[in-house]
Amino acid sequence: MIDASNQKFDLAIIGAGMAGMAAAVFAAKRGLTTVIMGSLAESWFTGGLIDLMGVHPVESGKSWQDPWAAIDAVVRDIFGHPYAHIPSEDIKAALQEFYALLNDGGRPYRFEDERNSNLITAFGAIKTTHGIPQTMWPGVQALSSKAPCLIADFKGLKGFSADLLVERLKTEWPGLKALSVPSIYGDQVHEINPVPLARDLEIAQYRQKLAELIKAHVKDVEYVGLPAVLGIHRPDQVIDELGELLGKPVFEIPAMPPSIPGMRLKEAFLRFLPANNVHCLFQKQVLKATPTSEGEITLDTGRTEHENSIKAYAVLLSTGRFLGGGLHSDHTTVTEPIFDLPVFQPENRELWHCDRLFEPSGHAINLAGLETDDMLRPLGTGGQPAFENLFAAGIILAHQDWTRMKCGSGLSVATAYGAVKSFSSLRP
Ligand SMILES: Cc1cc2nc3c(=O)[nH]c(=O)nc-3n(C[C@H](O)[C@H](O)[C@H](O)COP(=O)(O)OP(=O)(O)OC[C@H]3O[C@@H](n4cnc5c(N)ncnc54)[C@H](O)[C@@H]3O)c2cc1C
Structure with a gap:
């Protein structure tokens, strides 16, 4: 095994949920030297379905059979929704590549290109x-x-x-x-x-x-x-x-967690990634990130304390929201713990949740997350990318309520593709 601390990677992916795993696949297929870090536990929660876009507006619960029309409507109606940063043809290409990988990995998926399908839960x-x-x-x-x-x-x-x-x-x-x-x-x-x-x-x-x-x-x-x-x-x-x-x-x-289809997906990823030279550090957390004077990023990693440092030309942040650990909250505010990025969130704690738990429009806190530019680079306090070479993907992104909109894994795969594509286009 290579000692990751002595190697400089093209791309370091923080997070091994659906977004991080998909990004690692896309990066490996584009010949980028890649390292991925994070816990694999999230795959136990993944129901195994790839929701692309099912419900909009959430307050009316309107269900869409045409996911592409739903995406157009969401992009039109919700300022800053992550799908606004990815052209439809890239979302389609992302899904095609992702489903092909699963098929090749012995986990065939079925879908209709232009429409959603219904099933019972x-x-x-x-x-x-x-x-x-x-x-x-x-x-x-x-x-x-x-x-x-x-x-x-x-x-x-x-x-x-x-x-x-x-x-x-x-x-x-x-x-x-x-x-x-x-x-x-x-x-x-x-x-x-x-x-x-x-x-x-x-x-x-x-x-x-x-x-x-x-x-x-x-x-x-x-x-x-x-x-x-x-x-x-x-x-x-x-x-x-x-x-x-x-x-x-x-x-x-589909049944309750622990999810067997989630385990099967994990197995397909674990077969593909090491075989395609992706360096997998699934037991490691990223504790701190520091930009270097050469424009790279150093990540301090370890289980709970600093054990190693990894250097990469670019980093993809796909650490999820509260459950995954990508966002932290205390009694007053929501923070992003690794880069201390600004987090889009309600103005004060009282506005996080509505009075009714099952409020059809959802809770404002469920739209919290990172805002990005069109290259999926998180914005800093001045509204410009916080770092030239930092990208974000998955449900850490703001302005989407993936549970209610039914866009969890699809959005993760599409933004992972968009972020890897953006980085590839910037690479010298
Ligand atoms: C119960 C449940 C059922 C679901 N069912 C479906 C479904 O049927 N269809 C669907 O489309 N979607 C479903 N989803 C959503 C989907 O599985 C993913 O949760 C979603 O796509 C988000 O993925 P993500 O990679 O952005 O974040 P997450 O899945 O939250 O992954 C975050 C990753 O970041 C890592 N991480 C966080 N902080 C650090 C750090 N400091 N250092 C290193 N790593 C870190 C975590 O360990 C984790 O690996 C379901 C989710 C849940 C919880």
Whole structure:
């Protein structure tokens, strides 16, 4: 392994969530020497869907089937929205490259170029999204035709109830019926963890047991939907084999964290990055950044205390918001801890949240983040880029409420692409 402290990188990426990982892929494909740092824990939260743009305006909850029309509307209506900095053709190119990587990495995604697709979630909601793991795709077709469908859960697996899901959707989709599958382990199990369950379903004996438990209930249905726990390393094979045993197409339904589709994505990235010379320091945090007199940036890294320093010509900040650690807050203000960049935020603490938790328009704090120029360089106090060679991507960017707008991973991938492209264009 190379000692990163003795090497000067073209690009140092801080953050290993969706934005950082996508940026590392784009950078490696462009021949940039790249290092990526950050915790991999966020992939456990990633539902596995690639939301591009689904809802606008959030206060009306208007759902869009055409994500490109939605992006145009958002760019027109919301000053400074991150999509305003990326031409549509670049967003399309970003998605194309990203989906191709996943396909090559054995994690095929399905999508329609020009429109969003709908699928059901563990909460019994219908979600509009863009990129969908192939393992979930038959569910899109089943929902679209409202075909008779069995939804099965695993007794003991928390956060996914077939009864609840069917109850919530029965008016819209009368052909749904629910089944709770007893233990595939043969004995009484009170609680099942999704990770070992997903691993076990890669073993033929458990798959056969599962099929036996479901088989008697599938006579009058066309599809079978199960929570997204059908294998970690080779889910497509698990699903095909289950489908053959049941004689019906099987699909996965996004479930609660820890997210198995998120783990599968992580696996695809981890296969690609080291093999393409990206230096991965996933256990390290960046504690401090210092510009050098030569115009580069030195990053002090370590677990909790300074262990090494890394030098790079440019840095991409993709540290997320509060959950990821990219933004900090105290009782009065929101700060960006590594570069101390100005953070767009409500004028005072009282304006962070509305009185009602589920206020349809969302809370002002959910729009907090970094403002950038069109090259995705964070702005300093004077409104100019804080550094010539500092870029930002992902949900740390201001003026977007990704949960309500349904633009989480799509925005991360698109801004990662935009930032890497900007840096490449500046490189001597
Ligand atoms: C429960 C849940 C479900 C989701 N489901 C979906 C979905 O179905 N569809 C969708 O499109 N999106 C979904 N998302 C959103 C999506 O997964 C990503 O969270 C989003 O794209 C943001 O990614 P990000 O890389 O900008 O930030 P994050 O994912 O927050 O990643 C931030 C990264 O920065 C690192 N970091 C922070 N500070 C430092 C530091 N000082 N040094 C080094 N590293 C640092 C963190 O360790 C982390 O690796 C979901 C998110 C959650 C939480």
